[in-house]
Amino acid sequence: MPFHGRTVDAWVLGRAATVPEGTLLSVKRVRSPVRFFDERILELLRWVSERYIAPLATVIGRSHPPRVVGEESADDVGVAPRGQPPPNATVRGPSPPPLLDRYRQPSILEPGTTWLRPLPDEEASVCTAAIRACLAAGRRAIQLVPEADPMPGTARAVLETFGERAVSFLGGDARARYRTWLDIRSGRYDVVVATRPGVFAPLQDLGLIWISREVHPGHREDRAPYYHVRDVAMARARLDRAACVLASLSPSVETAEAARTGAIAASRPVRSAEREAAPLVETTPPEGEDRSARLASLVKQARSAALLVTRRGYGVARVCRACGEPARCARCRGPIIVERGAATCRVCRAAGACANCGQGSFGVERGGAERVAQWAGHVASVPVRLDPGDGMARLGETGILVGTAATVKDVGPVRLDLVAILDPDRALARPGVHAAEQSLSTWMEAAAWAGPRSAGGRVLVQTRQAGHPAIQALVRWDPLPYLLSEATRRSEAGFPAGHPVYRITGGADLAARLRSGGAPTVLSTSAEKGTLCLVAVPPDRLGAFRREVLRLVAEGAIDRVEAEPQL
Ligand SMILES: [Zn+2]
């Protein structure tokens, strides 16, 4: 399109109801005959644009994979048709067990959002049962997982169950991704299994969006428009009159609070069933290097185990051996860790050099996954492995795996003799609004690998704060009391759960102008060039706030807006 003397790429949104005044210009050239959104999806994209204060063009651009022109054919032209499933597609396996009965709220397939807390190991079966019911009602389903590699256990279960009617939209090269997206659009599939871009999958007759591990940070897009899959899925479910299920052993504070107020439904098995399925969790205080006598004796007996620490590597450099100053990275002043025999900056990954004298020899405080693995290798009677990055996927029937939170992935049903959480106190002390809820969720997912107490596995938590509500949530296998207390704490800090948060950078008077724009919470600090503001906005004032922000952007008073920053 010609625009202010230049030719720019543009999206055709639809027909105008009236011809606006002024000059009408012709489209110069059609870039693609494919229609990338219909009116339904456009409504969702407009919602995303408003909620995350991002240009609609950016949102549209992120809602589908980049075009690969060679994949487009005559069949892909025009408005997505109401497709037919392939003629011989059948759902594999026997008819579903009445699993949904276990979840007291039978309405998870009704329009609206439900938090669902599966029993450990049961998410895949509840999810496939729900999708089966959705398909039986003549509608289609999207399952969203936070990670693609290795393929999550629930994703695998859904793809295996629904065979040719389902498609994996997880990873893949650009050509394959675009081809898959075109095929979804053509109506070829009834079930789409995807990571976060799949929330925009061009599926007609959507009946269900299922979000696995809804607390996982992988559900948040980390570039503009910085959307969160949970919010977008809930909005899409509203627009499509579909059901949205947020599945987690331990939910986010937002979800816990929304379930408390009744804004969303909650579905979980009766408490007695939850207790029966819960693992046996014991606590013990840690001794040196995040170990304890109790841990040593359990590791010695275990045929299979997962040991989780917060830190990677072998230890933390504390002091420079050459000059005696505290160890700091010469490039960025970040902390230096020792990993695979080398000192490295944890922040900028530069080779460890003292910020004071430039030397690279440090006194090291040992502790971290590598050190624990070394120690466990001496104690254990089975092989010990350090997680190379693909988590439990590499753990066989026997053996001990040592890793960090990144080790805890959805690997399907796993049974271990021992799951040990070595330094939860360090995880709880981490700054960040979402740190605690993410830690608790990770611990519960890992603890589930020990199986129900009747199975003989156990969970050891090394903590000096056995009474901490987050630790108690794990011991009692009930996350809600802790998460609701977190919700209160967040409200008191001015960032109530469910209130959109923005990080905005701009000129010197930015904070005052944002406050006058209707945001009650504005925290500001002086940044390199101007002001950085953290803003929480009550949902009912979002429209006015957005207009104010756009006005300030137009005036040049705002440089950058990031929605839902990782605080
Ligand atoms: Zn550094």
Ligand SMILES: [Zn+2]
């Ligand atoms: Zn030095």
